[in-house]
Amino acid sequence: KQEVTQIPAALSVPEGENLVLNCSFTDSAIYNLQWFRQDPGKGLTSLLLIQSSQREQTSGRLNASLDKSSGRSTLYIAASQPGDSATYLCAVRGLGSNYKLTFGKGTLLTVNP
Amino acid sequence: GAGVSQSPSNKVTEKGKDVELRCDPISGHTALYWYRQSLGQGLEFLIYFQGNSAPDKSGLPSDRFSAERTGGSVSTLTIQRTQQEDSAVYLCASSGGLARDEQFFGPGTRLTVL
Numbered sequence: 001k002q003e004v005t006q007i008p009a010a011l012s013v014p015e016g017e018n019l020v021l022n023c024s025f026t027d028s029a030i031y032n033l034q035w036f037r038q039d040p041g042k043g044l045t046s047l048l049l050i051q052s053s054q055r056e057q058t059s060g061r062l063n064a065s066l067d068k069s070s071g072r073s074t075l076y077i078a079a080s081q082p083g084d085s086a087t088y089l090c091a092v093r094g095l096g097s098n099y100k101l102t103f104g105k106g107t108l109l110t111v112n113p
Numbered sequence: 114g115a116g117v118s119q120s121p122s123n124k125v126t127e128k129g130k131d132v133e134l135r136c137d138p139i140s141g142h143t144a145l146y147w148y149r150q151s152l153g154q155g156l157e158f159l160i161y162f163q164g165n166s167a168p169d170k171s172g173l174p175s176d177r178f179s180a181e182r183t184g185g186s187v188s189t190l191t192i193q194r195t196q197q198e199d200s201a202v203y204l205c206a207s208s209g210g211l212a213r214d215e216q217f218f219g220p221g222t223r224l225t226v227l
Binding site: 031032034036041042043044045046049051089091093099100101102103104105106 | 117119144146148155156157158161163169172204206208214215216217218219220221223
């Protein structure tokens with residue numbers, strides 16, 4: 001059974017810092033990995049999707065990397081802003097016809113002005 | 114519509130009552146998923162619909178939970194005889210089209226069972 005772990009559970013940084021969020025998964029037989037952001041009381045916003053054949057994806061100040069063999073992904077946020085404060089969730093999709101995602105419990109990020 | 118929509122946004126019910134939660138996926142998306150987000154449990158998969166295929170119900174926690182998808186579009190998640198442990202945020206997602214692997218989520222329905 002796939003298990004996804006996110007470290008740290010919470011992170012507080014001053015504005016302008018570069019930061020890294022970590023995600024690990026136990027079964028390396030994945031189809032893809034997706035990073036989401038969730039604001040309090042809201043649904044999930046997709047940030048980046050990395051296919052299993054890819055090593056990284058970039059969108060603006062965000063860069064996600066994937067090392068499938070070691071079961072790890074990182075989300076790098078450059079020049080953090082208070083508006084980046086949210087919970088960041090990592091999710092993996094296994095191989096096969098079922099598209100379901102297995103989620104980590106998230107990292108609560110607070111960026112202080 | 115432009116995104117996944119869900120209704121109601123909030124639902125408060127009494128223990129033992131039945132509830133229906135609705136999801137309207139992104140137009141043209143063939144896949145639809147229901148997830149549940151509970152405090153301390155994180156996000157859990159409930160059920161998956163793909164086109165006209167039989168749904169994958171492997172995540173439904175009990176036979177009080179059921180879902181249907183009519184006409185390959187709108188989906189309804191029904192919880193019968195609600196219990197307090199059913200209190201959670203129920204999230205719907207859809208995928209398909211050009212970005213077929215990416216799942217897009219709705220805002221969720223917050224269910225509170227008193």
